[in-house]
Amino acid sequence: MTALVEIKGLMIEGRSDETWSPIIKGVNLTLNKGEVLGLIGESGAGKSTLGLAAMGFCRDGVRISGGSVMFDGIDLLNASAAVKRSLLGKRIAYVAQSAAASFNPAHKIIDQHTEAPVQHGVMSRADSIKDGIELYRRLRLPNPDEIGFRYPHQVSGGQLQRAMTAMAMSCRPDLIIFDEPTTALDVTTQIEVLAAIRDIVAQFDTAAIYITHDLAVVAQMADRIKVLLKGDEVEEADTRTMLSAPKQDYTKSLWAVRSFERPTKPAVPAGAVPVVSVRGVTAAYGKAVVLHDVSFDIHAGRTVAVVGESGSGKSTTARCITGLLPPKSGTIAFDGVTLPADYRKRTKDQLRQAQMIYQMADTALNPRLRIGDIIGRPVQFYSGLTGAKRRERVDELLDQIELDPRQYFNRLPSELSGGQKQRIGIARALAAEPKFIICDEVTSALDQLVAEGILRLLARLQDTLNLSYMFITHDLATVKAIADEVVVMKDGHVVEQGPKAEMFSPPHHPYTDLLLSSVPEMDPDWLTNLLSERGLDNIGDAAVDKM
Amino acid sequence: MQSVIRIILQRLALGLLTLFVVSIVIFVAVNSLPGDFAQALLGQGATPEAVAAIRTSLGLDQPMVTRYLGWLAGALHGDLGSSFAQANFTTFTGTTSGAKTVAQQIAPRFANTMFLAGVTAAIAVPIAVTLGLLAALYRNSVFDRAVNILTLSSISSPEFFVAYILILFLAVLNPILPSLSNIYEGMAFSDRLDKTLLPALTLTLVVTAHMMRMTRAAIINLLASPYIEMARLKGVSPLRVIVRHALPNALAPIINVVALNLAYLITGVVVVEVVFVYPGIGQLFVDSVKIRDIPVVQACCLIFASAYILLNLTADILSILSNPRLRHPK
Numbered sequence: 001m002t003a004l005v006e007i008k009g010l011m012i013e014g015r016s017d018e019t020w021s022p023i024i025k026g027v028n029l030t031l032n033k034g035e036v037l038g039l040i041g042e043s044g045a046g047k048s049t050l051g052l053a054a055m056g057f058c059r060d061g062v063r064i065s066g067g068s069v070m071f072d073g074i075d076l077l078n079a080s081a082a083v084k085r086s087l088l089g090k091r092i093a094y095v096a097q098s099a100a101a102s103f104n105p106a107h108k109i110i111d112q113h114t115e116a117p118v119q120h121g122v123m124s125r126a127d128s129i130k131d132g133i134e135l136y137r138r139l140r141l142p143n144p145d146e147i148g149f150r151y152p153h154q155v156s157g158g159q160l161q162r163a164m165t166a167m168a169m170s171c172r173p174d175l176i177i178f179d180e181p182t183t184a185l186d187v188t189t190q191i192e193v194l195a196a197i198r199d200i201v202a203q204f205d206t207a208a209i210y211i212t213h214d215l216a217v218v219a220q221m222a223d224r225i226k227v228l229l230k231g232d233e234v235e236e237a238d239t240r241t242m243l244s245a246p247k248q249d250y251t252k253s254l255w256a257v258r259s260f261e262r263p264t265k266p267a268v269p270a271g272a273v274p275v276v277s278v279r280g281v282t283a284a285y286g287k288a289v290v291l292h293d294v295s296f297d298i299h300a301g302r303t304v305a306v307v308g309e310s311g312s313g314k315s316t317t318a319r320c321i322t323g324l325l326p327p328k329s330g331t332i333a334f335d336g337v338t339l340p341a342d343y344r345k346r347t348k349d350q351l352r353q354a355q356m357i358y359q360m361a362d363t364a365l366n367p368r369l370r371i372g373d374i375i376g377r378p379v380q381f382y383s384g385l386t387g388a389k390r391r392e393r394v395d396e397l398l399d400q401i402e403l404d405p406r407q408y409f410n411r412l413p414s415e416l417s418g419g420q421k422q423r424i425g426i427a428r429a430l431a432a433e434p435k436f437i438i439c440d441e442v443t444s445a446l447d448q449l450v451a452e453g454i455l456r457l458l459a460r461l462q463d464t465l466n467l468s469y470m471f472i473t474h475d476l477a478t479v480k481a482i483a484d485e486v487v488v489m490k491d492g493h494v495v496e497q498g499p500k501a502e503m504f505s506p507p508h509h510p511y512t513d514l515l516l517s518s519v520p521e522m523d524p525d526w527l528t529n530l531l532s533e534r535g536l537d538n539i540g541d542a543a544v545d546k547m
Numbered sequence: 548m549q550s551v552i553r554i555i556l557q558r559l560a561l562g563l564l565t566l567f568v569v570s571i572v573i574f575v576a577v578n579s580l581p582g583d584f585a586q587a588l589l590g591q592g593a594t595p596e597a598v599a600a601i602r603t604s605l606g607l608d609q610p611m612v613t614r615y616l617g618w619l620a621g622a623l624h625g626d627l628g629s630s631f632a633q634a635n636f637t638t639f640t641g642t643t644s645g646a647k648t649v650a651q652q653i654a655p656r657f658a659n660t661m662f663l664a665g666v667t668a669a670i671a672v673p674i675a676v677t678l679g680l681l682a683a684l685y686r687n688s689v690f691d692r693a694v695n696i697l698t699l700s701s702i703s704s705p706e707f708f709v710a711y712i713l714i715l716f717l718a719v720l721n722p723i724l725p726s727l728s729n730i731y732e733g734m735a736f737s738d739r740l741d742k743t744l745l746p747a748l749t750l751t752l753v754v755t756a757h758m759m760r761m762t763r764a765a766i767i768n769l770l771a772s773p774y775i776e777m778a779r780l781k782g783v784s785p786l787r788v789i790v791r792h793a794l795p796n797a798l799a800p801i802i803n804v805v806a807l808n809l810a811y812l813i814t815g816v817v818v819v820e821v822v823f824v825y826p827g828i829g830q831l832f833v834d835s836v837k838i839r840d841i842p843v844v845q846a847c848c849l850i851f852a853s854a855y856i857l858l859n860l861t862a863d864i865l866s867i868l869s870n871p872r873l874r875h876p877k
C-alpha cells in the first residue's frame with residue numbers, strides 16, 4: 001500500500017528581523033489512507049507549521065527550505081498554485097483551533113460550507129446544503145436543519161467547532177488536518193467534539209493528522225503518535241506503545257507532568273478570621289444578573305480553586321472582590337473588615353492587600369517598559385522606595401521568581417518566553433506585598449511543563465510568604481495540583497464547595513461529577529468507555545441541560 | 548433589529564444636537580467677522596447716519612442673541628432670510644421687500660454642486676474601490692506600486708495644477724472636452740454632463756488616492772485573519788478570497804472614508820469651481836464672505852455642516868448595518 005502522505009527530510013524556516021531561522025529541522029512523516037496520526041509537542045515545536053506543510057501551505061514569513069511533501073503521488077512543493085488549489089478543500093481539508101475566528105463573520109455557516117464543493121465542482125449548491133444538513137445530523141449538532149442558516153456569532157464555540165469539521169468533510173477529503181480543534185473548549189464541550197470528530201473520521205475512512213499539546217486527548221484520537229520538540233522529531237510509535245513505554249526522556253517528562261500535587265494541609269482552626277470573605281454576592285452587567293448569592297472564604301496561606309466552564313461567573317467573582325465591578329448586593333470582607341464595594345473608595349492599603357495575575361501575560365505587561373520598571377513601579381507606588389533601594393527590592397523580587405536580576409532587569413517583555421512573562425506578572429503582584437492574590441487562569445496559556453514550573457513557584461511563594469490564593473481555572477488537573485479547597489460554579493451559582501479531598505471523592509453534585517468525568521485520561525479507551533457509560537445520546541449539552 | 552433601530556435613532560438625535568451646536572458656532576463666528584455689510588456697501592465716505600440706517604433696516608442693530616433666535620426660528624421653518632446684497636437700498640430707509648431670498652439664491656448653485664459631486668462620486672468611488680481591491684490582491688507588485696505612486700502624486704499636487712494639466716491635455720491640445728463649465732438652468736442632461744466632466748475628472752484625481760489607499764489597507768489588514776487563511780485552505784481563488792471573504796468585513800472603514808470624501812466634494816471644491824468657472828455653491832460662498840452678506844454666508848455654512856453631519860451619519864448607519872452581529876443578534 002502506498003502512503004497517502006509522504007514527507008521526507010522537511011526543512012522549514014521562519015523569518016524574524018530579516019534573518020531566517022529553522023522551525024522544522026528535517027522531519028519525516030508517513031500517513032496511510034484512513035489512518036490518524038497524532039502530532040504532539042509544546043508550543044513552538046512546529047506542530048502547526050508541519051501540519052500546514054502537509055497541505056503544501058506556508059504562512060506568511062515562513063518558507064520551506066528543503067525536503068519533499070508528496071500527497072498521493074503529487075509533489076506538493078513543486079506543484080503550481082492552481083494544482084494546489086484544486087486539492088485544497090477538495091482532497092485535503094483543514095480544521096482550525098478557533099472555529100469562532102476561522103468562520104467568516106460576514107456569511108452564514110451553510111454558505112461557507114457549500115463554498116468548497118461548489119467552487120471545486122464537486123456538488124451543486126442545493127446538494128451541498130442537503131449534504132451539510134446530513135453531516136450536521138451525524139455530528140449530533142442540535143437543530144441540524146436550521147443551524148447552518150445562522151451566522152457564526154449566533155452559534156456556540158463547541159457547535160461551531162463541529163460545524164467546521166462538517167465543512168472540512170463537505171468534499172469528502174482523503175486527508176484532514178485538525179489543528180488543536182478542542183484546545184479552546186471547556187472539558188464538557190470537548191468531549192462532544194472529540195466523539196463527533198472520531199466517529200466521522202472513522203465513518204468516511206478519512207486520514208487525519210491530529211495536532212494537539214494535550215496527551216490525554218491525542219490518546220483518544222490517534223492510531224499513532226509522533227512527538228516533536230523544537231522542530232525535531234523525538235520519537236514515533238503506535239498509541240498504546242507510546243503511552244505505556246515511552247523511550248525518550250523528553251516524552252517521559254511530558255507524561256510525568258500531571259504528577260505534581262501538594263500535600264493536604266491541616267484543617268483551618270475553628271474561629272480563624274478568613275483573609276477574604278465573600279458573602280452573598282450578587283452582581284450584574286447592566287440588567288443581566290451573572291452572579292447569584294455567591295459566598296465563600298479564603299483563609300491565610302490557603303488556595304481556593306474556583307472552577308467552572310466559561311461563562312460560569314469565575315472572573316466576575318474576581319472583579320467583585322477587587323472592586324472593579326461593585327456587586328448589587330452582598331459584601332466583601334478583608335481580615336474581617338468589610339471593604340467598600342467600589343475600588344475607587346478603598347484605601348491604598350486595602351488595594352495593596354489584593355493583587356491579580358492574569359491569564360495572558362502577553363497583554364498584561366506593558367510592551368514598552370523594561371522588566372525593572374514593570375516591577376519597580378508598584379514597588380515605588382506602594383512602598384515609596386526610590387533609587388538604589390527600589391533597585392534592590394526589584395532584584396529581590398526577581399530572585400524570588402527565579403530569574404537572574406542581572407540578566408533580566410533591562411529586558412523588554414518581548415524578549416521573554418511565555419513562562420518567563422508569567423513569572424514577571426507574579427513578581428509585579430508580589431511587589432505590592434499583598435496577603436492575597438487572584439490567579440486568573442494563569443497557566444492555561446502555557447505548555448504543561450512550563451505551567452508546572454509556575455504552579456511549583458506559586459506553591460513555594462505561598463509557603464514562604466503565607467499568601468492566600470484564589471485560583472480561577474477550568475483545568476481540573478491544576479485544581480488537583482494546587483488547591484486546598486474547591487468552589488464549583490455554574491451559571492453564576494456556587495453548586496458545590498469544600499476541601500479538595502472531599503470534592504475529588506464521591507458522592508459528587510451531578511455537575512461536579514460531569515466536570516470530573518469529562519477530563520480526558522491517558523487511557524486510550526477512556527473516551528469509548530465514557531461514551532458508553534453516559535449513553536451516546538446523553539453527552540454534552542443534553543447532560544448539562546438536565547441539571 | 549430593534550437594537551439597530553435604537554442605535555440609528557441615537558445617532559440621529561446626536562446629529563441634530565451637533566447641528567444645533569454648529570449653528571451657534573456659525574452664527575457667532577460669522578458675526579465676529581471684522582467689518583460689516585453696511586460699511587462695505589457704502590464705502591469709506593459714508594456718513595454715520597447712512598450706515599446706521601442700513602444697519603437698522605437689516606436688523607443689525609439688534610443684540611446678537613435676538614438675531615440668532617430669529618435666524619434659528621426662520622431656519623427651522625426653511626426660511627434662511629434675505630440676502631443683503633440683493634436688497635433694495637434705493638432709499639436708505641427703504642424696505643427689503645421684493646428682494647431675492649437666500650433660499651432662492653442658493654438653490655440653483657447647490658443643485659449644481661450636488662450634480663458635480665454626484666458625477667465625481669459616480670466615477671471616483673468605483674475606480675477607487677476597484678483599484679484598492681486590485682492593489683490588495685497584487686500587493687507589493689509593480690501594479691500596486693504604480694497605482695500608489697499615481698494616486699499619491701495626484702493627491703499631492705494642488706487642485707488648480709491638476710485642473711490646468713487636464714485642461715491642457717483634454718481641452719487645448721486635444722479639444723475633447725470644454726474647458727469652461729458655463730452651465731445654466733434648463734440645459735439638457737447630456738450637455739450638462741459634457742460641461743461638468745472636466746471638473747469632475749479633476750476632483751476624481753484629487754479624491755481617489757484617499758479612498759483607494761483606505762480600501763487597500765482595510766483589506767490587507769484582514770488578510771492575516773484566521774478566516775482568510777481558512778478560505779485559502781479551502782482552495783478558494785485569490786480574487787474570491789479578497790472580494791467575498793475580505794471585502795464584506797472591510798466595509799466599515801471603506802464606507803467612512805467614502806463619506807468623508809463625498810463631504811469634501813460638497814464643501815471644499817471652491818478652487819476647482821473657480822478654475823472652470825463652474826457656478827457652484829463654493830463660489831457663492833466666497834463672494835458672500837467678501838461683501839459680508841451674512842445671511843448667505845450663514846446659510847452656506849449651515850448647508851456645509853448639514854452635509855458633513857448627514858454623510859457621516861449615513862456612513863455610521865451603513866457601517867453598523869454591515870456588521871452581521873448587529874443585523875442578526877443572538
